[in-house]
Amino acid sequence: MTKVIAVTGKGGTGKTAITTLLIRYLTNKDNLVLAVDADPDTNLPETLGCDVEKTVGDIREYMLSERDNLPPDINKESILESKIYEVINEMPGYDLLVMGRPEGPGCYCYVNNLLRGIMERLIENYDIVILDTAAGLEHFSRKLIHDVDDLIVVTDGSRRGLQTAERIRDLVSELDTHVGNVYVVANKVNSSNREKLKELAIDLDLELIGTVPVDEEIVNRDLVGTPLFDLPENSAALKEVNAIAKRLGL
Ligand SMILES: Nc1ncnc2c1ncn2[C@@H]1O[C@H](COP(=O)(O)OP(=O)(O)OP(=O)(O)O)[C@@H](O)[C@H]1O
């Protein structure tokens, strides 16, 4: 059975950073891992240190533009499927699929319907699929993934951040995607607000699965533009994300 983990939360809270460090943890385990950058504003390849040339979005545009030029007797689903496999980036310890550009104007139903089936089959090839998503739930998983086992809501270390997490948890039942567990990770936390946040999470009945500290090394790497994937073992954020991964049973 494939375990699907999706990382969500408000803009700039650290979804991509946390996803990157979870992927790093997973690559040290004996699992087949598919990482999916489901944010049209693609960032995950950069933090992973992976050059990506083509995305699912590019293939979708190609299929739409070629739709009427393809011979009628040709199986369009198998063409699309083989093209999706071509844009999977094989990295050491994991594969990376980037969804890329959002849909432009026009009707994408035809190609999205094909994509849904392809994604379902693709996911079955892996033990763990982990998605970095765009902020907000409106385009959550772009309806391409039906079942998420663990939804990780990343918030900043503030009261309002936790209240947003509470709202996200309550909205989950209205999604087309079925979600199993909802966990909260408070990111960019410092020693003065950590205990208060834990108490607040209990009051709000949120399952706070980790509090990730502000990490100067992440700040530095962000400024220079170097990947987060190979943060040193003694990085405070990395240690906490590793602990979160263990709590998630990964
Ligand atoms: N624990 C941390 N310590 C210090 N800086 C962090 C930490 N986590 C994330 N950051 C920084 O915060 C900023 C936002 O992080 P990130 O891009 O991961 O957020 P995001 O939620 O994915 O954003 P977006 O909504 O734009 O996708 C980045 O500059 C990142 O380097």
Ligand SMILES: [Mg+2]
């Ligand atoms: Mg991001």
